[in-house]
Amino acid sequence: MGQAGEGGLGRERIGVFVCHCGRNIAATVDVKKVVEKIMEHPAVVHAEDYDYMCSRPGQELIERAIEEKRLTGVVVAACSPSLHETTFRETVERAGLNPYKCEIANIREQCSWVHEEVDKATEKAIRVIRGVVEKVIRNEELKPVEVGLHKKALVIGGGIAGIRAALDIANAGYQVILVEKKPTIGGHMAQLAETFPTLDCAQCILTPLMSEVANHPNIKLLTLSEVIDVEGYVGNFHVKIRKNPRYVDPEKCNLCDNCTKVCPVTVPSEFDEGLSLRKAIYIPFPQAVPSSYLIDPEACLGMNPVICGKCAEPDVCTPGAINFHDQPEIIEEDVGVIIVATGYELYKPENLSEYGADKYPDIITSLQFERLLSPNGPTGGIPRRPSDEKIPKRIAFIHCAGSRDEKHVPYCSHICCTYCTKHGLLFKELVPDAEVYSFYIDLRTVGKNYEDFLRRAQEEAGIQFIRGKVSKIYEEDGVVKILAVDTLLNRRIEVEVDMAVLALPMVPADGIEELASKMRIQIDNNGFLQELHPKLHPVESATPGIFLAGAAQSPKDIQDTVAQASAAASKALEILSQDKISHTPIVATVNRDLCSGCRLCLSACPYGAIEMVDGRAEVNEIICEGCGACVSTCPSRAISLRNFTYEQLDAMIEAVAGGI
Amino acid sequence: MSEEFEPRIIAFLCRWCGYAGADMAGTSRLKYPPTIVPIRVPCTGRIEMEQVLKALKRSDGVLIAGCHTPGDCHYVRGNFQCFKRIALLKKLLRQMGINPSRIRLEWISATEGRKFARVVREFTEELKELGPLRRVE
Numbered sequence: 109m110g111q112a113g114e115g116g117l118g119r120e121r122i123g124v125f126v127c128h129c130g131r132n133i134a135a136t137v138d139v140k141k142v143v144e145k146i147m148e149h150p151a152v153v154h155a156e157d158y159d160y161m162c163s164r165p166g167q168e169l170i171e172r173a174i175e176e177k178r179l180t181g182v183v184v185a186a187c188s189p190s191l192h193e194t195t196f197r198e199t200v201e202r203a204g205l206n207p208y209k210c211e212i213a214n215i216r217e218q219c220s221w222v223h224e225e226v227d228k229a230t231e232k233a234i235r236v237i238r239g240v241v242e243k244v245i246r247n248e249e250l251k252p253v254e255v256g257l258h259k260k261a262l263v264i265g266g267g268i269a270g271i272r273a274a275l276d277i278a279n280a281g282y283q284v285i286l287v288e289k290k291p292t293i294g295g296h297m298a299q300l301a302e303t304f305p306t307l308d309c310a311q312c313i314l315t316p317l318m319s320e321v322a323n324h325p326n327i328k329l330l331t332l333s334e335v336i337d338v339e340g341y342v343g344n345f346h347v348k349i350r351k352n353p354r355y356v357d358p359e360k361c362n363l364c365d366n367c368t369k370v371c372p373v374t375v376p377s378e379f380d381e382g383l384s385l386r387k388a389i390y391i392p393f394p395q396a397v398p399s400s401y402l403i404d405p406e407a408c409l410g411m412n413p414v415i416c417g418k419c420a421e422p423d424v425c426t427p428g429a430i431n432f433h434d435q436p437e438i439i440e441e442d443v444g445v446i447i448v449a450t451g452y453e454l455y456k457p458e459n460l461s462e463y464g465a466d467k468y469p470d471i472i473t474s475l476q477f478e479r480l481l482s483p484n485g486p487t488g489g490i491p492r493r494p495s496d497e498k499i500p501k502r503i504a505f506i507h508c509a510g511s512r513d514e515k516h517v518p519y520c521s522h523i524c525c526t527y528c529t530k531h532g533l534l535f536k537e538l539v540p541d542a543e544v545y546s547f548y549i550d551l552r553t554v555g556k557n558y559e560d561f562l563r564r565a566q567e568e569a570g571i572q573f574i575r576g577k578v579s580k581i582y583e584e585d586g587v588v589k590i591l592a593v594d595t596l597l598n599r600r601i602e603v604e605v606d607m608a609v610l611a612l613p614m615v616p617a618d619g620i621e622e623l624a625s626k627m628r629i630q631i632d633n634n635g636f637l638q639e640l641h642p643k644l645h646p647v648e649s650a651t652p653g654i655f656l657a658g659a660a661q662s663p664k665d666i667q668d669t670v671a672q673a674s675a676a677a678s679k680a681l682e683i684l685s686q687d688k689i690s691h692t693p694i695v696a697t698v699n700r701d702l703c704s705g706c707r708l709c710l711s712a713c714p715y716g717a718i719e720m721v722d723g724r725a726e727v728n729e730i731i732c733e734g735c736g737a738c739v740s741t742c743p744s745r746a747i748s749l750r751n752f753t754y755e756q757l758d759a760m761i762e763a764v765a766g767g768i
Numbered sequence: 769m770s771e772e773f774e775p776r777i778i779a780f781l782c783r784w785c786g787y788a789g790a791d792m793a794g795t796s797r798l799k800y801p802p803t804i805v806p807i808r809v810p811c812t813g814r815i816e817m818e819q820v821l822k823a824l825k826r827s828d829g830v831l832i833a834g835c836h837t838p839g840d841c842h843y844v845r846g847n848f849q850c851f852k853r854i855a856l857l858k859k860l861l862r863q864m865g866i867n868p869s870r871i872r873l874e875w876i877s878a879t880e881g882r883k884f885a886r887v888v889r890e891f892t893e894e895l896k897e898l899g900p901l902r903r904v905e
Contacts (some may be wrong), residue, residue, distance in 0.1 A: 217794030218806055222885070233804045245815045610787070628842050630784075630835075632879045649877075650842060652783055694810075712813075714844035732866040735843035736814030740853075752810060757819055763827030764778060764805040 120245045123154040124237060125170055127161035129188035129216055136220035139229040142185065143236050145768065146725070151245050153177055162192050174203035176577075181205075181244040185213040185237045187312055190641060195315035206249035208693070208751060213240040237763045242759035247751045252690030255730050257343030259684050262287065262443040264335055264623070267295020269449035269658025269673040270478040270668060271317050276677035277447075278326035282684050284323065285441055287349055288331045290378075292396035294318055295323040295451055299379060301481035303666055304530040305561040311395065311484070317396040330439065331398060332617075337625045341733065342653025343444045343689040353434035355408075356389070358400035361430035363391070367401060367419035368429070370645060375407045378487075381476040383494060384486035389419050389430075393484065403430070439458045445653050445680040447584035448637060449673065450620055452659035455517065455613040460510050468583035469495040470607045474527060477609045481534055491538060493607045495586065499539060500606035505531055506546040506578050506592055517613040519634050520665040524611035526553045529562055532571040545590055545603055547578050555665065576601070580675065581608050614663040627654055637661050647676040655679050694750050695732035696739060700724045702746035707746055775828040775895035777804040777888070780820075782812045784842040785834025785877050792881030800888040801893075804831065812873075813846020817857045818850040820871060829870045829895045833884065847875065867898055 126147045128134035128237035141159040147155045154177045158166050163471045171180060182205065189212035197207035215233040223229040236736060259282055263274045266288030274286045286293070297303075298318075300310035309568040321327055330351055371387035377391045388404045388407035391400070409416035410432055420430040454473055465471045470493045472480075483489035493500050505528040510516035532544045546565075551573065553562045565571045578592040616635045624631050629649035630638035637656050640648040647655050657678035658669040683689060696717075703724040706722055710718050710725070717731035718738060726749065727738075736749040745754065781787035787808050792799065795821030809815060815867045832854065834847045841847040851873065858868035872891050876884050 189792070190788065190791060213805070214791075214808075217791040219794075219795035219802075221797055222800055223802040224799060225802065230803045232805060239805070239807060431846040625840070628844065629840075630840060630878060633877075638878060656836060711848065714846075733843060735811040735846050736809075737811065737846050737849055740814055740849070747815065749810070752814065753820075757807075757809075758822060760807055761778060761819065761823045761826060764807065765776065765823075 117481065120151045120180050121153045121178055122149075122181045122241055122244055123170070123173050123177060124183045124185060125161055125173075126155065126157040126215075126237075127166070127184065128157060128159045129187060130159065131399060133186070133203050133216050133220045136223060136226060137215055137233045138226055141230050142233050142237065146237055146241070147185065147198060149238065149241055152241060154179060154373070161186050167196075169597050170196070170199050171203040173565070174200060174205055175595070179205065181209040181247065183211055183213055183237060183240050183244055183595060185215045186231065186445050187216040187531070188212070188214045190222045191644065204506045208247055208250040209244060211240050211244045211247065211736075212238040214528045231768050234768055235766075236765065238763040239760040242763045243751075246753065246756045246759065250693035252693055253695075254688040255343060255691050256440040257444040257686070258345075260443045261445045261447065261680050261684065262335070262345070262347055262350055262397045262439070262441065263447045263449060265295070265449035265658070265660065266290070266293030266321075266329075266331070267449060267451045267658060268297045268317075268445070269451065269660075269669045270316065270671050271675040272293075272319055272673035273447045273449060273680070274327055275317065275320060275324065276674050277347065277680055278324050279681070280430060280681050280684075282326065282334045282681070284327045285349075285443065286327055287333045287335055288329070289334055289356065290392070291332050292392045292398070293321060293329065293331065296475070297666060298395075299482070299610050300478045301483075301485070302530065302534060304371070304526050305361035305555070305557045307530070307534070315395045316459065318395065322399070329398065332402070333439075334701070335623065336628070340652075341691070342683065343733070344467070345443050345444075345446060345653065346441060347441050349441065351435055351437045351439055351440045353405070354400070355431060355434045356401045357365045357406065357429045358398040360427040361400040362427055362429075363401070364426070366426075370418040370421075370424050372416065372418070373407050373625050375404065379619055380479045380486045383476055383479055399603070401429075445655065445683050447483065447655045447657055447676050447680055448623070448649070448660055449657040449676075450617045450623065450628070450660040452614040452663065453617050455510050455615050457612065460516060460610070460612070462579070463506065463509055463581045464583065465541070465610050468588070469493075470500075470583055470588050471581055472609055474524070474536060474609055474611050475530070475554055477531055481531070491535060494751065498541070498606070501537060501539065502543040502605040504545040504547065504588070504603060504605045504608045506544065506581070506590075506608060506610050509612050510547060510575075511611070511613040517615065517634065520552060521614045521677050522552075523614070523665045524559065525551050526555065526665065529553060529571070529608075533565050533569050536569045536571065541607075544569075545605065546571055546573045547576055547590070548573060549575070549577060555667065574601070609632060612657055616660060620660065625634070627651055629654055645673055647679055686704050691730055692734055693729075694734040694752065695729045696727045696734070696736065696747050696749050698725045698727055699746045699748070702744045704744050704746070706743065708741050708743065712737045712741040773802075773896060773900060775803050775892055775900070777829045777831055777891060777895065778823040778827045779804050779806045779831040779833065780809050780812065780815050780823070780834075780869070781806050781840075782834040782846075783808050783810055785835035785840065786812070786876070786884070788878035789810060789876040789880045789884040792879060793884045794881070796881045798816065798881055798885040800885040803892045804888050811841070811843045811846035812850035813841070813843060814890045815853075819855055820854070820857060823867075824870060827882070828898070828901045829872065829891060831872050831874065831887070831891055833874045833876045836877055840875075840877065866901070869894060870901060872899065
């Protein structure tokens, strides 16, 4: 070996600190042997092991060694760098070392936790550490690049998550652009009747927040709008938003409702989940924000003025708010942070044809049932079944109608057990002599005070909970028949009811994949947005400056959604409250003497960070994200990625492959 | 070859997906053979052919794991760049008389710990079949 003596690297004095992580590492990796072996490396002047390197005494041990042994670089062999890289870089900085002279060798997640034989795991740990030692030896001392930022936030999605996050940021004194795809904010929560476990009316707690958004001087609300492009990086995102035409000027519309009286077109109402009809000119619901009617261009006949245009007659729309020539608009904004709160949709009933919601009128979805229970719903809060408008006397709630089912969605939708319980309780209150059945796989009413809520339903309200998976539901002569297996009694049962309500899975909102790819954030196995780390960074995405809130990240109830929205807002404010933000110094650099000016790197760079200056490539350090695509493209080896150079990679390959 | 043969695999793992997927395998305590030594890279697009060959020279097989194509690459399209290079490199290996399956490119997301463990198990078995790569010094 002895390469440490070459190329001016001989002065490097590296310290290696091997963590036991209790028994997490030490049970599978012989840490004493690792220390002994790594000391053989010519550049390693100090090596030691300790129970918990990330603890205060562990960090002090590193600081002391840096001072006493005059270390020039540190390798901490411990857990994954995604956990404590920042921790240990701060540690070495306190002892006067440049933070970029500290690297992590992962001997837990990728070694001790996945292997069983001690000698082999130990050998692997030594190889991994040797590789990282070679990297640290060649790491440059770097300083983060400081840049200014736009003190403005973009919140995507105007449901309860987006509303809460936007209000938190706006109340802290920063500008917010709130973008909502639909004509009104409020999301699914606006459709709900009452909310568990307190049975507060959803509208009563939501609509004040909606009007606060409408009136907030720091919030710019864009409805019927979609984010179509995101460029840039934390602090300096440039976004393009398409605002679709409303055809009604919200400034002029006075909500007189004359227009709907003359409109000849009726279509199913989205807000009532198809249980009522609306006109082609409509307001989604009376408390909608912005408080204005709009025209559905797909349904309206007036887009061709020869055919219709009744609503725009001066004696109908007296303020003259209707404009058939309204055009889509592209709005460009510069923001510092983005919160993605695009929410959920229900799994499509037609995907679950064995349960019949797409074929039979009295087999409905849970959101439709919310509308039936809602005082502003199609039946005025009296639950009538769609086929004959009779009040059902027997009703069944089907939990897990597609959730926890490999054929549909494998995950638990988290809120269904509790809302089915709520539906049962509310229905019993309205129809006290009704028979109520709840079919479940497991009852998962997890949350503060939810257990009491469940007990009330089981013991006081007399709802019959049947543990069993439903195999088929169909309607015959006005009777809904449910075939199931009671798994506690281990027998097949058939239950006849007047109406069945399906708790369909929560799935991510349509178009989330496209949006995620524009923002370079990841999607998990189930299609939800992936957080950076489930425990340490639950609201951060993998892209710095982009945060996640609500059901877009995973199915969750209103309580958790609001908590997460406020958490995402506070993380966003952490960035907005700074005057400068630092950008990674791990960027590409060009050796002008070697650059031939071939321009291949220009097309390799996904960020447009490279430009030609006097016939040679030059990297804009603020735009460069440090991916290295240009480095591997350059035929002259003129571009190098800082702290990830050819020499480093070569030395690492050599070190991990060498004999033990 | 004797049954004792344990292949050595050098793995280039992109920090956002492949490396995070390997971390996930650890967090889930999934077991796989200790044949693999990982090197964390910013993006699979950073890896050039020459360094894959260098790694192959010092091992029996090289694994490269990055973000799923098309849209998952944290740096937009580094995974594509890598895909094209590896396809070319495999052709080159064939001409050199080296079995191209000694280089394995996989798309493994941050949540696919199970896939990472499976790939290492499979690749190890495959390399055991192929036997050691004779190195010419």
